[in-house]
Amino acid sequence: MRVVALVNQKGGSGKSTLAACLAVAAQEAGERVFLIDMDPQKSLLKWGHRRQDKNMPVEAVMAAKLEAAIAALARGRVTLVIVDTPATDSPAADAAMRAADLCLIPARPTIFDIWASEATRGKLKTLSKDYAFVLNQCPPLQESQRVSDGAAAVEAMGGLLRPFVVARVDYQEAAREGMGVTEIDTEGKAAEEVRHLWSSLKRRLSRLKHAEKGARRAA
Ligand SMILES: Nc1ncnc2c1ncn2[C@@H]1O[C@H](COP(=O)(O)OP(=O)(O)OP(=O)(O)O)[C@@H](O)[C@H]1O
Numbered sequence: 001m002r003v004v005a006l007v008n009q010k011g012g013s014g015k016s017t018l019a020a021c022l023a024v025a026a027q028e029a030g031e032r033v034f035l036i037d038m039d040p041q042k043s044l045l046k047w048g049h050r051r052q053d054k055n056m057p058v059e060a061v062m063a064a065k066l067e068a069a070i071a072a073l074a075r076g077r078v079t080l081v082i083v084d085t086p087a088t089d090s091p092a093a094d095a096a097m098r099a100a101d102l103c104l105i106p107a108r109p110t111i112f113d114i115w116a117s118e119a120t121r122g123k124l125k126t127l128s129k130d131y132a133f134v135l136n137q138c139p140p141l142q143e144s145q146r147v148s149d150g151a152a153a154v155e156a157m158g159g160l161l162r163p164f165v166v167a168r169v170d171y172q173e174a175a176r177e178g179m180g181v182t183e184i185d186t187e188g189k190a191a192e193e194v195r196h197l198w199s200s201l202k203r204r205l206s207r208l209k210h211a212e213k214g215a216r217r218a219a
């Protein structure tokens with residue numbers, strides 16, 4: 001079982017949107033997914049209520065209970081836990097970072113948003129946590145100068161998961177319906193990019209697994 005946390009102290013960067021869409025894409029690819037919502041805003045929990053999917057539970061968990069909740073899930077059949085966090089430097093975000101195998105930092109490709117993400121990145125470095133940025137709400141022209149500059153900045157800060165996620169109404173429609181973009185328009189561009197993002201994330205998670213095995217062998 002793997003634990004992925006979506007973190008960024010900057011509000012509105014797309015943590016909840018990507019948590020939901022990646023969860024659905026991962027489920028479609030065969031993962032048994034469990035979602036944890038640590039944000040008092042409860043966006044993901046509300047999305048889950050609308051969704052009513054018994055194969056993808058969404059639960060609110062407090063910081064103090066996260067470790068035990070994840071340990072309990074690890075004893076069951078779940079293969080992927082996705083944790084959504086609040087946009088604050090809070091015990092909840094802290095606990096999620098500590099519990100995660102990999103943290104994803106969604107950020108809009110603007111300099112203010114990237115600067116604001118640095119605090120989160122700094123915390124993850126202090127915790128020696130594996131992390132990757134995801135550029136979200138990018139303008140449709142993928143290689144615009146603004147997006148390229150944003151990509152270069154976050155790459156310099158420690159890694160970028162591709163592809164860029166473009167600003168598209170499908171993300172907003174899907175959220176409203178308790179769905180993922182891969183369900184709202186299965187052949188649409190948003191669906192394609194989220195499937196691609198899940199593949200990149202999966203590859204990244206399997207690299208972690210190999211690195212762990214290597215470290216165990218060396219020990
Ligand atoms: N790729 C996208 N295209 C279009 N709209 C998007 C996209 N990603 C996110 N949004 C919209 O941007 C807003 C903020 O997204 P979201 O709530 O997922 O961010 P968040 O980081 O979870 O915010 P918070 O920090 O408040 O929890 C929402 O209205 C969402 O629908």
Ligand SMILES: [Mg+2]
Pocket residue numbers: 015016017039041043084085
């Ligand atoms: Mg949110």
